[in-house]
Amino acid sequence: MLAVMSPAANAQSSLTVFGVMDVAVRRTNTDHVGHMLSMASGSYTSSRYGFRGREDLGGGLSASFWLESFLSADTGAVTPAGFQRRSTLSLAHTEWGELRMGRDFTPTHSNWSRFDPFNYVGIGSVQLFSLSATGSTPVTAAFGSNGNSIQRSSNAIQYLLPRNSWGLEGGITKSFGEGNVSASDQHSSIGARLGVNLGPVFVSAASYTTHDDKTISDFKDRALAASWNAGFVRLSGGVRRYEYLRATQSNYLLAAVVPLGAHEVKFSFNRAKMGGTAGTAGTAGTTAIHGDSADQLALGYVYRLSKRTVAYATAATMRDKGNARFVIPGARAGTAGARSQGFEFGMNHEF
Amino acid sequence: MLAVMSPAANAQSSLTVFGVMDVAVRRTNTDHVGHMLSMASGSYTSSRYGFRGREDLGGGLSASFWLESFLSADTGAVTPAGFQRRSTLSLAHTEWGELRMGRDFTPTHSNWSRFDPFNYVGIGSVQLFSLSATGSTPVTAAFGSNGNSIQRSSNAIQYLLPRNSWGLEGGITKSFGEGNVSASDQHSSIGARLGVNLGPVFVSAASYTTHDDKTISDFKDRALAASWNAGFVRLSGGVRRYEYLRATQSNYLLAAVVPLGAHEVKFSFNRAKMGGTAGTAGTAGTTAIHGDSADQLALGYVYRLSKRTVAYATAATMRDKGNARFVIPGARAGTAGARSQGFEFGMNHEF
């Protein structure tokens, strides 16, 4: 992280160059299919680079921006080009809250990823059940292979609560459809998130509804989660549910993190359970997905070499039921009811 | 803007990280077609990011570079990837002037955009009549949907006049065709610009002629404009003319800016008038475009939150005649003789 006072601006202003380089060696196996050895990027936290800055406008008011890019640290690729992890411009007031415009996380993703000890990435992450285009799920039925609004929305305007003495946090998000062209990632969406900090306990709920030329009907995404910091262990759990026409998917998360000085051990259990019927993108379909489900167990170890640099290792196993075909990320594609396992160890460096 | 002395170089050297984040909420309407609500990027000045630096070589000589990228602040997209707003390397002398190589503005664009109080962007800008590929114009007849040389030229070498006591400014530009492949943005072009500062009055003229595999014949672009700073109001006006085979287009601009402390009110009237006949790219064609024209009126308001941050609002209306199909940017496509209107308000932050 490079943070420098800008000579052209007043003393409260800053511009920062920042990023994460994360590389791991990964070995996965898909039963009856075979194994794969690979180098992965962003298995502890996502590799990225970006620029952010803040200008104090006086009277509690500030302007700030955040540009953050995808980055494949193992190949150097930036796909897609630009700052599509985040691109926002904000006008904020210490007491009234923040108005934020551009591309950012959805309220439900913010509500969900935060409770995953694997930071939504790598072979142990809760991400698997949300993004995979393999098989029939409400997500693939609603968006096909087009960009979806599970993680981020472009062209969005957010109002975010200021820091307050009630321990409340969250906000509302409205993204402009601009013609609602799903293929151009132009979704008309609306939703909100509300969290309450109650000492060691944190509870948060969010909802986000999307409509575009492909979904025809509304795609509904809701998440409820809680965490408890008991000192020697941090527990978290939650449920996130997708609904589209007659298809449903419920994702469950149970996780624990045990900090031990420079060491950390973490564990998570994820389950995705389908219901109803799904079709090709934009149709209700007649494919029964009721009974399709997948379970994932992950165990991780982290060693802090410094505040900015960690070494880590993760092992994970996944088991499908019914026609589910989810596999560990980086594993060879499986057939219905696939089983897959993976192990990775790597290094993560913040700058 | 982040500007830091480079420890490896002498005290006169610098490297700067800079950019603009500009986001607006825009509502447009096209008569008989419908309205559109969207988030726009760069409606006050273009969103961008880049790096620039300068090294003092002694004896009045300096080396400098400028890399500036496109940026869609509303989505984070950078299209095309790279620094295609500007990519130049310069060798300059305080008394002899500057030799600049790479991709930069054309002389006619520099001569034209400077007189537009809307900075060539947003729903009120003079840009509309230059870039639209809708309908038949000399620009579409010469370049089709390929990159054109209206705004920028790649592979160009420029000589720019130094600061001088006569108030003269400008230079000459020659871009190498490298095979003249229009689709690869490789145009063989040549032109020049000359401006005279006469106290509150500034007059400037420019010409630029382009030849490539698609234009076959020369595409001619000429601009003449003037401004008068009367203190309480800044007035500007000009004409820019495109010619290709039997097709002509004359663009007229009349504008006024009234500064009121932290506030600014601005107004512009733009007219584009076609003449002769146009065809598909590279052909003279027989489509009569004589009588096609479009008028645009724009009214803008700017409030400066600081030196680097402004809030702004713009309203604009456009009226086509004949077969012209120009519409307000971001508005739904219109038919011949379309009428469209738009309103946008946003925030612009320089860093």
Next chain:
Amino acid sequence: MLAVMSPAANAQSSLTVFGVMDVAVRRTNTDHVGHMLSMASGSYTSSRYGFRGREDLGGGLSASFWLESFLSADTGAVTPAGFQRRSTLSLAHTEWGELRMGRDFTPTHSNWSRFDPFNYVGIGSVQLFSLSATGSTPVTAAFGSNGNSIQRSSNAIQYLLPRNSWGLEGGITKSFGEGNVSASDQHSSIGARLGVNLGPVFVSAASYTTHDDKTISDFKDRALAASWNAGFVRLSGGVRRYEYLRATQSNYLLAAVVPLGAHEVKFSFNRAKMGGTAGTAGTAGTTAIHGDSADQLALGYVYRLSKRTVAYATAATMRDKGNARFVIPGARAGTAGARSQGFEFGMNHEF
């Protein structure tokens, strides 16, 4: 180069923004075909930009990263997007050496490019015989038009020797195939380099073997080179050999650099000689390439305006034999046995 201490880290840590802007005017000629005038990027050293940083972890250990992007300074294009010149994360120890992961140079490229006084770029460089996809060579037979492993490998893990008192340097490189999809630049490769510094004499050898879905059989790449710094002149010479099935290519280099204060004169002779038969990608083929060869002579002049900025001029001529169709970079394509010449002068600025 912008190097700043990061306030969030300890005093040994740093983050640097760096790059090179290099633009030249180039005139080439291909006998019986014609000439071409163009603007070129990176003829003295490659144009680029990037970020790199280092964190001291204590006890001789450090974490560091390097992100470096391609850049066409004449057009501003970055193709492909991202940091595909280099993207690495390292864990290093002053006495034990460095573990480096990501995309970086291959051992053979490191061993070869270093001995070319034209830095592997421009019309005089040794690069010509390695990358040209024109005609039949072991490289085109093995990789076709897909990305190859001549210069760089993605998904690679390297062990590099530390600085030592024996003057030894080098390391081993293993890249993960990840399915060995040649089109995705996923090659399974393994190799090593070892160099010995003997006062003014330096000798280095390297080998790298690649296997992917297109090569079917192994593509072998070996290089041996040496240099002698005699003070008033630096001499270098070497040989690099490619082998694929029945096709071979031997590249020879002889070069001299004469430093004269702020001036430098340099000369190189390159020869590529084919042997055996070659086919279309992935096949042994029956096209006899034995007897195909190309000779290249280059003469360069460099003037240092400062430590960071140089002006340069290069002249080169190339002569093909047999069915070879190599031409000076930027020259129009030639037929079998082509002759081509070129001249370029430019400016290079490091930041």
